[in-house]
Amino acid sequence: MKITSVKAFILHVPVTGSQIADSTHSISHWGVVGAQIDTDNGLTGYGFTGTHAHLPGDQLIARCIETCHAPLLIGEDASDITRLWQKLARNPALQWIGRAGITTLSHAAIDVALWDLKAKAAQQPLWKLLGGQAREKVRAYNTDIGWLSISDDKLVEGAQRAVAQGFTGIKIKVGSTVERDLRRLAAVRKAVGPDVTVAIDGNGKWDLATCKRFCNAAQAHDVFWFEEPLWHDDVTGHAQLAATTAIPVALGEQLYTTDAFAEFFAQQAIDWVQPDVTRMAGLTDVLRVCDTAHSFRLPVAPHAGDMSQVHVHLSYAHPACEVLEYIPWIKDCFTEPAEVVDGYFARPALPGAGTTPTAAAWAQYRQPVA
Ligand code: 0YR
Ligand code: MG
Numbered sequence: 001m002k003i004t005s006v007k008a009f010i011l012h013v014p015v016t017g018s019q020i021a022d023s024t025h026s027i028s029h030w031g032v033v034g035a036q037i038d039t040d041n042g043l044t045g046y047g048f049t050g051t052h053a054h055l056p057g058d059q060l061i062a063r064c065i066e067t068c069h070a071p072l073l074i075g076e077d078a079s080d081i082t083r084l085w086q087k088l089a090r091n092p093a094l095q096w097i098g099r100a101g102i103t104t105l106s107h108a109a110i111d112v113a114l115w116d117l118k119a120k121a122a123q124q125p126l127w128k129l130l131g132g133q134a135r136e137k138v139r140a141y142n143t144d145i146g147w148l149s150i151s152d153d154k155l156v157e158g159a160q161r162a163v164a165q166g167f168t169g170i171k172i173k174v175g176s177t178v179e180r181d182l183r184r185l186a187a188v189r190k191a192v193g194p195d196v197t198v199a200i201d202g203n204g205k206w207d208l209a210t211c212k213r214f215c216n217a218a219q220a221h222d223v224f225w226f227e228e229p230l231w232h233d234d235v236t237g238h239a240q241l242a243a244t245t246a247i248p249v250a251l252g253e254q255l256y257t258t259d260a261f262a263e264f265f266a267q268q269a270i271d272w273v274q275p276d277v278t279r280m281a282g283l284t285d286v287l288r289v290c291d292t293a294h295s296f297r298l299p300v301a302p303h304a305g306d307m308s309q310v311h312v313h314l315s316y317a318h319p320a321c322e323v324l325e326y327i328p329w330i331k332d333c334f335t336e337p338a339e340v341v342d343g344y345f346a347r348p349a350l351p352g353a354g355t356t357p358t359a360a361a362w363a364q365y366r367q368p369v370a
Contacts, residue, residue, distance in 0.1 A: 001041050001077060001078045001079050001117065001121055002076070003037055003073045003075065003076050003078050004038050004039060005038040006035060006066065006069070006073050006074070006110070007035070007036045007038075007065075008035060008036075008061075008062035008063070008065040008066050008109075009034045009035075009357075009362075009366065009369065010031065010032070010033050010034075010055070010058045010059070010366065010367040010369055011031070011032040011034070011361060011365040011366060011367065012055075012058075012365055012367050013029060013032060013053075013329055013365050014029055014329070015029060015030060015329050016329060019149065020147040021147055021148050021149035021173075022147065022173045022201065022203040023173060023174070023176065023204075024175070024205055025203070026149070027052045027053065029052075030051075030052070030053060030307065030330055031051030031052060032333065032357075033050075033105070033106075033109060034047060034109050034113075034355075034357075035047050035048070035065050035106075035109040035110045035113045036113070037073070037078065037110070037113045037114065037117060039078050041121070043120050044117075044356075045114060045115075045352075045353075046113055046116055046353075046355040046357060047108070047109045047110060047112025047113030047115070047282065047310075047355055048108075048109050048112065048355060049105040049108045049109050050278040050304070050307055055367060057102075058367065060102055061105050061106050062106075062369045064102050064103060064105075065106045065110065066369075068094055068103070068106070069088055069106055069107060069110055072091060073110070078114055078117045079114075079117070079121065081114050081115065081118060084114060085107075085284040085285070099257065100256035100257060101256070104257075104280065105278070105279070107282060108279065110282070111285075112277055112282050112310055112355060115284075115310070116353035119351055119353055120351045120352045123351045125347075125348045125349055125350060125354075126310065126317075126353045127313040127314075127317040127348065128317075130313065130314065130317035130318065133316055133347075134317055134318055135316065135319070137344045137345075138305075138316055139168060139322070139323045139324070139343065139344055139345075140169070140305065140323070140324055140325075140326040140340040140343055140344060140345050141167065141168075141169030141199065141324070141325060143201070143304075143325050143326065143327050144326065144327050145158030145159055146158070146170060146171050146172035147173055148173040148174075148175065152187060155184055156187050156188060159172075163192050163196055165343075166340075166341075166342040166344075167196070167340075167343045168196055169198075169199070169224065169323060169343075170192065170196060170198055171227070172188055172200055173200070173202075174200045174202050175206055178213055178214045182214065182217050182218060185198070185200065185218055185221050186221055189221040197224040197323075198221065198222065198224055199224040199225045199227060200218070200225075200227065201226075201228060202226065202228050202229045202230075204228045204229075204230060204231050204232050208237050208240060211229045211230060215244075216245075219245065219247060225247065225248040225249065225271065225272045226248070226249055226250065227250040227251060227253075227272075227274070228250070228251050228253070229241055229249060232254040235263045235264055235267050236267065236269075238251065238264065238267075238269035239267040242268060242269055242270070248271035248272055249271050249272070250272035250273075250274055250301065251264065252264075252270070252273055252276070253275075253276050253279060253304075255275070255279070255280070256281075257285070258288050258289060258292070261289050261292065262292070265292065265298075271298065271299075273290075273301070273320070274300070274303045275289040275290065275300070275302060276304065276311075277308050277311065277314070278307070278308050283353075286314065290314070290318045290321065291320075293320050294320035298320070299322040300318065300320040300322065301321070301322060301323050301324065301325070302314055302315060302321060302325075304325045304327055305324040305325050305326055305338050306326060306327060306328050306330065307327055307329065307330055309334055309336075309353065309354035309355050310354065310355065312324065312338045312345050312348055312354065313348060313353060315345065316345075316347055324345055326340050328340075332358075333358060333361035333365065334355065334356060334358065334361070335350065335358055336350045336352075336354050336356075338354065
């Protein structure tokens with residue numbers, strides 16, 4: 001299965017209700033920046049990273065795919081995933097200019113496309129190649145009802161609607177003011193009752209003092225986890241918070257490398273592990289984080305199920321993966337959308353990683369690569 005061509009693509013897909021906000025970002029579209037890899041046996045693999053649909057930035061990622069990574073891949077056997085991962089991640093020219101960021105995001109798209117190809121060649125859904133089914137069902141939790149841009153009333157309505165649809169978990173955004181976010185958390189907990197898991201996500205906005213004050217009061221509402229309470233790279237701060245609150249600390253969606261995760265493990269600064277195949281250098285590296293988490297007996301909640309598609313396969317196959325996020329913005333762009341039925345992600349059945357775009361998405365959302 002020799003690689004004959006590597007091309008980039010960009011899709012910009014509208015979010016639910018045309019605009020959403022968390023503590024740090026306000027966005028109207030999600031960016032799908034991908035790699036399309038053709039092989040001499042007639043198969044095509046697709047993989048992508050995720051962005052906030054900033055076109056000049058997306059074009060830099062696309063250019064990195066086509067001009068930095070692609071030349072190292074042409075003529076190679078696409079099924080040599082580990083060796084090719086190493087070849088790209090340890091490319092001396094690129095490591096000099098970026099061991100994280102665009103070089104990694106573009107590598108993510110390529111690595112996932114290679115896994116997609118491998119599963120398509122085996123004519124199996126990816127989860128089977130990853131060792132088969134480790135769990136009966138993958139529980140979904142709904143984040144799309146919990147944006148900071150949603151009014152207090154609508155937030156409660158949305159939480160109740162999600163529970164009525166079968167979700168047993170939700171996540172609400174925090175990181176505005178301690179008072180407002182506590183009020184919203186209390187209202188949501190009251191509305192959904194004690195049996196639904198309620199997580200909160202700060203997206204790295206607050207400082208340690210604010211987090212401590214918030215956690216003190218939030219503890220009474222049975223918080224499933226506090227995600228990204230502090231700045232993404234602040235290992236010491238997370239360790240201090242984890243040591244002082246009963247609320248579990250979750251993070252990982254903005255960590256690029258296994259080294260970054262290793263720091264959080266070493267300092268006991270993390271309770272829930274949230275790697276993302278669209279952020280790290282693909283599934284190959286995320287699997288290493290999942291295995292390490294598992295060896296420390298830490299649960300994994302891969303960031304965003306439908307937004308990566310691959311996380312559904314990973315969650316079915318890896319014993320560390322406990323729950324998976326539901327944000328349905330881009331799922332309908334793919335030939336086998338990651339669907340949630342009665343609160344659980346449906347098990348994928350088609351060969352591949354679930355990353356093949358539909359012709360309709362291609363026609364509707366495509367942006368110029370350069
Ligand atoms: C908006 N999930 C998240 C959205 C979401 C972000 O920036 O991408 O809130 O990915 O934190 O857990
Ligand atoms: Mg998050």
